[in-house]
Amino acid sequence: MKILGIETSCDETAAAVVENGTTILSNVVASQEELHRQYGGIVPEIASRQHMISIIPIVDQALSHSNIMPEDLDAIAVTNRPGLVGSLLIGVNMAKALALVWHKPLFAVDHIRAHIYANWLEQNAPQFPCIALVVSGGHTELILIQRNGEFKRLGGTRDDAAGEAFDKVARILKLGYPGGPAIEFAAGQGVPLHRLPRAWLKGSDDFSFSGLKTAVLHLSEKLGITSTEGLHPHIPNVAASFQESVVDVLAAKTIQAAKRERVNQILLAGGVAANTVLKETFLIRSPVEVIIPSPQLCTDNAAMVSACAFHNRSSPIQNRWDMDVYSISKYV
Ligand code: KG4
Numbered sequence: 465m466k467i468l469g470i471e472t473s474c475d476e477t478a479a480a481v482v483e484n485g486t487t488i489l490s491n492v493v494a495s496q497e498e499l500h501r502q503y504g505g506i507v508p509e510i511a512s513r514q515h516m517i518s519i520i521p522i523v524d525q526a527l528s529h530s531n532i533m534p535e536d537l538d539a540i541a542v543t544n545r546p547g548l549v550g551s552l553l554i555g556v557n558m559a560k561a562l563a564l565v566w567h568k569p570l571f572a573v574d575h576i577r578a579h580i581y582a583n584w585l586e587q588n589a590p591q592f593p594c595i596a597l598v599v600s601g602g603h604t605e606l607i608l609i610q611r612n613g614e615f616k617r618l619g620g621t622r623d624d625a626a627g628e629a630f631d632k633v634a635r636i637l638k639l640g641y642p643g644g645p646a647i648e649f650a651a652g653q654g655v656p657l658h659r660l661p662r663a664w665l666k667g668s669d670d671f672s673f674s675g676l677k678t679a680v681l682h683l684s685e686k687l688g689i690t691s692t693e694g695l696h697p698h699i700p701n702v703a704a705s706f707q708e709s710v711v712d713v714l715a716a717k718t719i720q721a722a723k724r725e726r727v728n729q730i731l732l733a734g735g736v737a738a739n740t741v742l743k744e745t746f747l748i749r750s751p752v753e754v755i756i757p758s759p760q761l762c763t764d765n766a767a768m769v770s771a772c773a774f775h776n777r778s779s780p781i782q783n784r785w786d787m788d789v790y791s792i793s794k795y796v
């Protein structure tokens with residue numbers, strides 16, 4: 465079964481063709497990073513307008529790279545939640561139009577679920593029961609999956625998402641946008657010298673990163689980072705200390721939940737899962753197997769949308785021309 469996936473929930477315009485939810489035939493992503501960099505974050509209206517410009521060439525490329533003709537596609541899948549509403553509308557309308565003219569079934573996909581299914585695009589299919597930690601710019605979700613399609617939210621962030629914390633701290637440290645890769649790079653030049661707070665929120669599977677972000681701001685003021693023009697020599701150590709704190713909490717709490725729920729595997733997903741220190745920490749500390757998608761499948765892409773649709777193809781949301789878009793996920 466070959467599914468064309470379309471993803472426009474945030475600032476990446478993406479399309480992909482995936483066979484049987486596992487084999488990528490094409491995976492095309494147009495990033496808007498350059499466009500939003502000058503604003504230090506995503507500007508929703510600019511994102512929607514850029515999706516409108518990119519969507520047709522990106523879908524066209526995904527089809528031509530896959531060597532698949534439209535008549536050989538079995539279905540079309542599109543992210544319809546959660547995300548920026550103006551951005552989601554572009555992808556959903558494109559998918560509806562293609563499904564209508566090509567007479568294909570249409571699947572609506574939840575972006576958080578799609579991130580999890582990026583793990584099915586790697587060599588070995590995950591084993592149930594497992595726990596998925598989705599850490600992206602907008603979400604930090606801990607989800608128990610007893611069997612395929614059976615999702616139970618154990619916890620999530622009470623304030624900032626993990627990726628959002630990386631982006632905000634990068635702004636404090638004047639490292640630019642997007643913050644995650646910039647912090648990871650700066651942290652690689654330093655050591656975690658400063659002991660920054662960790663919100664353990666004992667007795668729950670929730671996370672919190674806003675206190676840590678404030679602590680970084682106060683430390684940066686004390687060290688003179690915020691009042692200095694250009695790059696300050698303390699930045700690498702502060703970046704490394706921040707990264708260590710985020711990774712420590714994510715790994716400790718996820719592993720604790722995995723042991724309690726007696727799962728076979730931990731699946732990492734979302735843009736923050738591209739972080740090397742996060743990956744290494746999970747691999748070293750976890751007594752259960754940890755599956756991590758390759759970096760280009762951690763960040764937003766459409767192959768994960770096709771995979772999610774395939775593995776949940778009995779989902780009732782099909783061929784609904786009134787399919788709408790939503791800013792929130794089903795899991796939060
Ligand atoms: O999953 P994603 O591409 O988009 C959303 O669904 O939000 O995640 C983007 C987030 C951004 O906050 C970005 O700073 C973060 O993932 N990110 C990273 C790294 N690469 C991307 N965070 C930490 N380390 C990285 N290497």
Ligand code: ZN
Pocket residue numbers: 575579600601734735763764
């Ligand atoms: Zn995402």
